[in-house]
Amino acid sequence: xxxxxxxxxxxxxxxxxxxxxxxxxxxxxxxxxxxxTTAAGKVRMGTGYRVxxxxxxxxxxxxxxxxxxxxxxxxxxxxAREHSRKPDEFxxxxxx
Numbered sequence: 001x002x003x004x005x006x007x008x009x010x011x012x013x014x015x016x017x018x019x020x021x022x023x024x025x026x027x028x029x030x031x032x033x034x035x036x037t038t039a040a041g042k043v044r045m046g047t048g049y050r051v052x053x054x055x056x057x058x059x060x061x062x063x064x065x066x067x068x069x070x071x072x073x074x075x076x077x078x079x080a081r082e083h084s085r086k087p088d089e090f091x092x093x094x095x096x
Contacts, residue, residue: 002064006032008086009057012049017059026061032072033057034090036080044080058090 005026009017018028035055036044046053078087 002066003062004066004068005059005061005063006090007059007061008034009059011051011053011057014057017057021059021061024063026063028059028061030060031057031074032060032093033075034087035075035077036087037077039079041077 003026005021007017007021022028033055034057036046038044043054072093076089076093078089080087
């Protein structure tokens, strides 16, 4: 089977986000970073634990050797909306 996974994580859950796909047989390949913005285009500042969060990490992993129609950039801006809702800008970048 050939499969590509994008696994999103907030800072406190980074270890789990790496280990979970690994347990499913995926191999870590790279990462992307979602810089959260407001609808007005300004960086959205979160509360954070030790640092003020302005984004989330997206780990990229593979199972087998999946083909991609294009290669997305490492960093992308996306409007932060409701809690846990992923930005439309992410879906536009991915092969989903």
